[in-house]
Structures are given as structure tokens and as C-alpha cells.
Amino acid sequence: MAKDVVIGVAGEPGEEDRTHLPTRFGTLALGSVGVVYGDIGTSPLYALREALSAAAAGGAPTSEMVYGVVSLILWALIVIVTAKYVLLIMRADNHGEGGILSLMALAQSALGHSVLLVPVLGVAGAALFYGDAIITPAISVLSAVEGLDLITPALKPYILPLSIGILVALFLVQSKGTARVASWFGPIMVGWFVVLALGGLLRVVQDPTILAAINPIHGFRFLESHGSxxxxxxGAVFLAVTGAEALYADMGHFGRRPIQVAWVALVLPSLALNYLGQGDLLLAEPQKLENPFFLLYPDWALLPMVVLGTIATVIASQAVITGAYSLTQQAIQLGLLPRMTVLRTSETEKGQIYIPRINFLLLLAVLMLVVVFKTSSGLASAYGIAVTGTMVITTILAFLVIWRVWGWSPVMASLLIVPFLLIDSIFLLANGLKIVQGGWIPLAVGGVLMTVMLTWRRGVRLLAERAKREEVPTTDFIRMIEARPVERVQGTAVFLTSDPSHTPSALLHNLKHNKVLHQKNVILSVVTEDTPRVNRSRRTEVARLSDDFLRITLRFGFMEVPNVPRALPACRKQGFQFDVMKTSFFLSRRALRPSLKSEMPRWQDQLFIWLSRRASDASEHFGIPTGRAVEVGTQITI
Structure with a gap:
């Protein structure tokens, strides 16, 4: 008779399978400046220019406009970045990790997986992030290279091809990994912020009248008197805070405190001084609205500033590209995207990954944007709406976490969150006015990706339900095998399945066609938890079903690479003597066919089948050597 005896959970108690991070606080803070603040740190290149250009509508900005827009930018940095993200959102961490999908997983664990609102919000936020990921490299690099036009108009024809060349080179080097280059990111970006601060400070010292913009009344008066x-x-003011999501998304790499200290001690003062300096310049010389950032510096510094600005924008682009890789890996682990090839580019840094398919798609999309819009001003209209949409979703998910995870009452949670949600919604409305001018691009990208993610999630669920109806319960199967013994062969067979309570289809088909079983059989399931990483003490669980059958459960976090052969040796203490050379891994390969009575619409059915055919092999995804993998094919209608 089949028996289900839990032998134990393997691992080393208390040891975290986490990214190797530097231990010194200063090193962490320096690293955060290079990675976390690259995007928001390059916003002075275009944010004030675009906001005042929108207000002046082709004319010269008035002093009222300058005071109002500078005031709005300063208070956006204080309220949205400092108060909301640095002081509040960063406390809503998922075991030290941040980001929209991490927040979604945290809320989902508290509310349960049956609440559809949470995954829909998470999917929408993730989809909009990809829209941001294609615009950031394009607008950042273009805005920096455009400084060549100020050196001499003869260089203007070379701005577009040079920008394209820089972007192509940036994406081509991704496969080499960023570990070595990233060590330079921190010092370079510290230099960049120091230069930002000096440029603004020298101007403000000469004429401190712009300091009046610190008074928020100027911002309110500007909005009141200028209507639409x-x-x-x-909407253009919001360009000054794009990149704020990176503070939260990259929290797991550097920790909350180093990121917070870097913001308060260096980044915020540098940004504020630079915006004040640009505003002071435009008060005295409104005609310099064409490019107030570069014109803030003396003529002899133009070329060095263009070079330094270009380097800073490449670093900013690198951060968002790396973020797209991490987000994709999380989405795959959470069942929102089909499996893709994920390559590790460092033997020591767990966060260093490279996804060839995502890299190619990002490069293609970025180049299309650069060729179509040609200038950073043209791209500015397309930029803010993706980020504001993500921020609104983050705020809503944060409310759910504060209410259900932190244990606050709904009233107290609302009093804290609603003011931020109101501000985010106003910015979203303002950016919504630019949909026709280019704001539709991130919305279209987000809409397509959201459709893909929801289709994949629904299709996988329906496929699992279909398979469960057709498979035999594991206990019944073992009972039948014990009653009617079959011929055995040497070695161990591992059968991967998503539902260990039912007999894997690969096991049934192997027995049906080959008429044999191995001496030792393992029913293996890989579970992705709602936490970023799983402690090694909880990694592996072994249960004996009979003398010849074991059930093993491997648990991984949604930020971990689920390498099965590396995890199985920990089971030796629980009686499973794993030897990869004596083990065969059996996997089911399903050939999907559309069903006439599918629960999904015809188009969604076809999309799911198309996605499944392009998913990477399960053996590759789980790190199983190709020489030890046996795939058993079946046809399923869905």
C-alpha cells in the first residue's frame, strides 16, 4: 500500500541564498548612486526645457512661468520621490526586495491568489515598465548628444547617427555582463551629480532671486493662471521624477538605508541646485530655452559636459535595461511569461543576467523610436505616461500592503495613501493630454504586453486544469503498480510535474510505450514562492510514497534561477542518493491544438499556442543537462 512519509526538509538553517553584496555601507551607497539614480540624474538634460517650452507654447518664458515650473519640479522631487518613495514605499519590501512584481507578490500572499485585482494591477505595472524601458535609452542618449549642436552647428547632422551608434553598442555589450563596467558607474555618477550641483550653485550665488521658487505658492499660481x-x-514637469521607481525596484541590490542616504545627502541637493541654476539662467536670458542645461556652463566646458552627459545617459540606460531583464525573470517565475533563455554573466553576482530575446526586442524598439522621433523633444511627449501609470499602480498596491500586511485599518491606510494617489492621478491626467503627440506608444506597448501576460497566465491555468482531469492520482497509480508489478531497469528516473498529487503524464506515457519502470522513481515539482528568495533550509522537501517512489518538492523565490541538478544533492541526507550520471529526467512536451470549445476566445487561444511554441525548453529552464533529459510528447487541445 502506498504511504506518504515526510522525511524532512534539506538545507542549512539560517543561510540565505542571496546576492553577494558589498558589506560596507559607503560602498553600497556609492553603488546605488551609479545604478539607482542614473535615470532621474539625467532628467535635468531635458525636464525644465520641455516643461517651460510647453508653458510658453513657442514663445519666450516669462518670469512667472520660470518661478512656477521650477517650484513644481522642486516640490515634485520632495513629495513624490522623498516622501512617497524614500520614506514610505521603500518600507513595503518583500523580504528586502522591491519592484512592482515584488509588491504584487507581497499583496497576493496577503489577499490570496483568488483575488484577480492584484495580478491584473501587477501585470499592468510591469507592462508599462517595458514602455519606460524602451523610451529611457532613446531620450537620454539623444538629449546628451544634442549638446554637440551648441559646440558648432556643423555637428548637427551627426547627432542622430551618433546616437544610434551609441545605442547599438550599448545593447551589443549586454551579453558580456556589466559586473566590470558597473564598478565605474558609482564614481562616474558621483562626479556627474557634483557637476550638476556646481553648475547650479555658481549661477545661484551670482543671483539668488530664483530661490523664491522654493515657495510652493509659485507653482499653484502658475497652474491656476495657465489653464490647459x-x-x-x-505633464512635462513629471519628467523630473522619472526614475523614482528605480529607488524601489533596486532596493534588493543595495538595501534601503544606502539608497535613502545617497538621495538625501547627494542626489536631491544636486538636482535641486541644477534646476534652480537653470531657472536663474532663464530669468536673465529667456532666449536660452533651446538648451538651458548645457548653456548653464561656460563655453570651454561644453564638450566635456557633452561627453560626461553621454556617459551618464548610457549608465541610466544600462540601469533600465538591467531592470527589464530582472523584471522578465520575475515574470517567468511567477507564471506571467513563457520560459526564455536566461544567461548568467557572472559566477559571483546573482543579479547579473542576460536575456537575449529581451535584449533584441528592446534594441529594435529603441532604434525605431530614435528614427521616428529624431529628437529628445519629440520623445518627451511619449515618456511620462508610462511612468505615471506605474506609479499609480504602485500606490494602489502599497495601500493593500499597508492594510493587509502591516495591519493598518482601511481608514488610516487611506489617509496615508490617498494624498499620494491624488497627486499621481493629476500627473497621469496631465500626461494623458499628450497621448496623441506620442503618449500612445508606451500605452500600446503596455497593452500588448499586458495581453500577452494575462493570456499566458490564463492559458497555463486552463492547461493545468485539463491535465489534472486526465491524470491519475499518484496514490492510485502506486497502488496499481504494487498490485501488478512491471519490469524494472537500472537507475533513477525523475519525472517533473506541476501537480505532484497526480501522476505525471511523462510517467504514464513512458510506462504505456516502453512497458518498464526504473528501480527508483522521483516525482519532482518545482514551486515558485511569493518571496524573492527561499532560505536553503526550506529549499528541498522529501516525502517517501513507497519503497520505489519519492516525492520531492523544490522551492525557489521569484528572483532565483531554478537549477534542479544543483538543488537535488541536498536531498542526500534525506535518503535520496542523487547522481546525475545515473539519473534520467523525464519531461512532458505538449503539442497544443486549438479546441472548438475552448474557454478562451479564439484569438487568445491562438496567441497562447503561439507563445507556448516559442517558449524555451523545460530542460534548459531548469538547468537539466541535455544528455540526461528525455522528452515525452503528447497532443492536447485547449
Whole structure:
């Protein structure tokens, strides 16, 4: 008779399978400046220019406009970045990890997986992030290289091809990994922020009248007196805080405190001084609205500033590209995207990954944007809406976490969150006015990706339900095998399945066609938890079903690479003597066919089948050597 005896959980108690991070606080803070603040740190290249250009509508900005827009930018940095993200959102961490999908997983674990709102919000936020990921490299590099036009107009024809060349080179080197280059990111970006601060400080010292913009009344008066033009300008003001999501998304790499200290001690003062300096310049010389950032510096510094700005924008682009890789890996682990090839580019840094398919698609999309819009001003209209949409979703998910995870009452949680949600919604409305001018691009990208993610999630669920109806319960199967013994062969067979309570189809088909079983059989399931990483003490669980059958459960976090052969040796203490050379891994390869009575619409059915055919092999995804993998094919209608 089949028996289910839990032997134990293997691992080393208390040891975390986490990214190797530097231990010194200063090193962490320096690293965060290079990676976390690259995007928001390059916003002065275009944010004030675009906001005032929108307010002036082709004319010269008035002093009221300058005071109002600078005031709005300063208070956006204080309220959205400092108060919301640095002081509040970063406390809503998922075991030290941040980001939209990490927040989704945290809320889902508290509310349960049956609540559809949470995954829909998480999917929408993740989809919009990809829209941001294709615009950031394009607008950042273009805005820096455009400084060549100020050196001499003769260089203007070379701006577009040079920008394209820089972007192509950036994406081509991704496969080499960023570990070595990243060591330079921190010092370079510290230099960049120091230069930002000096440029603004020298100007403000000469004429401190712009300091009046610190008073928020100037911002309110500007919005009140400029109507729809003020609202459009407000959408451009939001360009100054793009990149704020990176503070939260990259928290797991550097920790909360180093990121917070870097913001308060260096990044915020440098940004504020630079915006004040640009505003002071435009008060005295409104005609310099064409490019107030580079014109803030003396003529002899133009070329060095263009070079330094280009380097800074490449670093900013690198951060968002790396973020797209991490987000994709999380989405795959959480069952929102089909399996893709994920390559490790460092033997020591767990966060260093490279996804060839995502890299190619990002490069293609970025180049299309650069060729179509040609200038950073043209791209500015497309930029803010993706980020504001993600911020609104983050705020809503944060409310759910504060209410259900932190244990606050709904009223107290609302009092804390609603003001931020209101501000985010106003910025979203302001950016929504630019949909026709280019804001539709991230929305279209986000809409397509959201459709893909929801289709994949629904298709996988329906496929699992279909397979469960057709498979035999494991206990019944073992009972039948014990009653009617079959011929055995040497070695161990491992059968992967998503539902260990039912007999894997690969096991049934192997027995049906080959008429044999191995001496030792393992029913293996890989579970992705709602936490970023799983402690090694909880990694492996072994249960004996009979003398010849074991059930093994491997648990991984959604930020971990699920390498099965590396995890199985930990089971030796629980009686499973794993030897990869004496083990065969059996996997089911399903050939999907559309069903006439599918629960999904015809188009969604076809999309799911198309995605499944392009998913990477399960053996590759789980790190199983190709020489030890046996795939058993079946046809299923869905």
C-alpha cells in the first residue's frame, strides 16, 4: 500500500541564498548612486526645457512661468520621490526586495491568489515598465548628444547617427555582463551629480532671486493662471521624477538605508541646485530655452559636459535595461511569461543576467523610436505616461500592503495613501493630454504586453486544469503498480510535474510505450514562492510514497534561477542518493491544438499556442543537462 512519509526538509538553517553584496555601507551607497539614480540624474538634460517650452507654447518664458515650473519640479522631487518613495514605499519590501512584481507578490500572499485585482494591477505595472524601458535609452542618449549642436552647428547632422551608434553598442555589450563596467558607474555618477550641483550653485550665488521658487505658492499660481497649458506643462514637469521607481525596484541590490542616504545627502541637493541654476539662467536670458542645461556652463566646458552627459545617459540606460531583464525573470517565475533563455554573466553576482530575446526586442524598439522621433523633444511627449501609470499602480498596491500586511485599518491606510494617489492621478491626467503627440506608444506597448501576460497566465491555468482531469492520482497509480508489478531497469528516473498529487503524464506515457519502470522513481515539482528568495533550509522537501517512489518538492523565490541538478544533492541526507550520471529526467512536451470549445476566445487561444511554441525548453529552464533529459510528447487541445 502506498504511504506518504515526510522525511524532512534539506538545507542549512539560517543561510540565505542571496546576492553577494558589498558589506560596507559607503560602498553600497556609492553603488546605488551609479545604478539607482542614473535615470532621474539625467532628467535635468531635458525636464525644465520641455516643461517651460510647453508653458510658453513657442514663445519666450516669462518670469512667472520660470518661478512656477521650477517650484513644481522642486516640490515634485520632495513629495513624490522623498516622501512617497524614500520614506514610505521603500518600507513595503518583500523580504528586502522591491519592484512592482515584488509588491504584487507581497499583496497576493496577503489577499490570496483568488483575488484577480492584484495580478491584473501587477501585470499592468510591469507592462508599462517595458514602455519606460524602451523610451529611457532613446531620450537620454539623444538629449546628451544634442549638446554637440551648441559646440558648432556643423555637428548637427551627426547627432542622430551618433546616437544610434551609441545605442547599438550599448545593447551589443549586454551579453558580456556589466559586473566590470558597473564598478565605474558609482564614481562616474558621483562626479556627474557634483557637476550638476556646481553648475547650479555658481549661477545661484551670482543671483539668488530664483530661490523664491522654493515657495510652493509659485507653482499653484502658475497652474491656476495657465489653464490647459499649465496642465500640459505639469505633464512635462513629471519628467523630473522619472526614475523614482528605480529607488524601489533596486532596493534588493543595495538595501534601503544606502539608497535613502545617497538621495538625501547627494542626489536631491544636486538636482535641486541644477534646476534652480537653470531657472536663474532663464530669468536673465529667456532666449536660452533651446538648451538651458548645457548653456548653464561656460563655453570651454561644453564638450566635456557633452561627453560626461553621454556617459551618464548610457549608465541610466544600462540601469533600465538591467531592470527589464530582472523584471522578465520575475515574470517567468511567477507564471506571467513563457520560459526564455536566461544567461548568467557572472559566477559571483546573482543579479547579473542576460536575456537575449529581451535584449533584441528592446534594441529594435529603441532604434525605431530614435528614427521616428529624431529628437529628445519629440520623445518627451511619449515618456511620462508610462511612468505615471506605474506609479499609480504602485500606490494602489502599497495601500493593500499597508492594510493587509502591516495591519493598518482601511481608514488610516487611506489617509496615508490617498494624498499620494491624488497627486499621481493629476500627473497621469496631465500626461494623458499628450497621448496623441506620442503618449500612445508606451500605452500600446503596455497593452500588448499586458495581453500577452494575462493570456499566458490564463492559458497555463486552463492547461493545468485539463491535465489534472486526465491524470491519475499518484496514490492510485502506486497502488496499481504494487498490485501488478512491471519490469524494472537500472537507475533513477525523475519525472517533473506541476501537480505532484497526480501522476505525471511523462510517467504514464513512458510506462504505456516502453512497458518498464526504473528501480527508483522521483516525482519532482518545482514551486515558485511569493518571496524573492527561499532560505536553503526550506529549499528541498522529501516525502517517501513507497519503497520505489519519492516525492520531492523544490522551492525557489521569484528572483532565483531554478537549477534542479544543483538543488537535488541536498536531498542526500534525506535518503535520496542523487547522481546525475545515473539519473534520467523525464519531461512532458505538449503539442497544443486549438479546441472548438475552448474557454478562451479564439484569438487568445491562438496567441497562447503561439507563445507556448516559442517558449524555451523545460530542460534548459531548469538547468537539466541535455544528455540526461528525455522528452515525452503528447497532443492536447485547449
Amino acid at each position: 497649458a499649465g496642465l500640459i506643462a505639469l
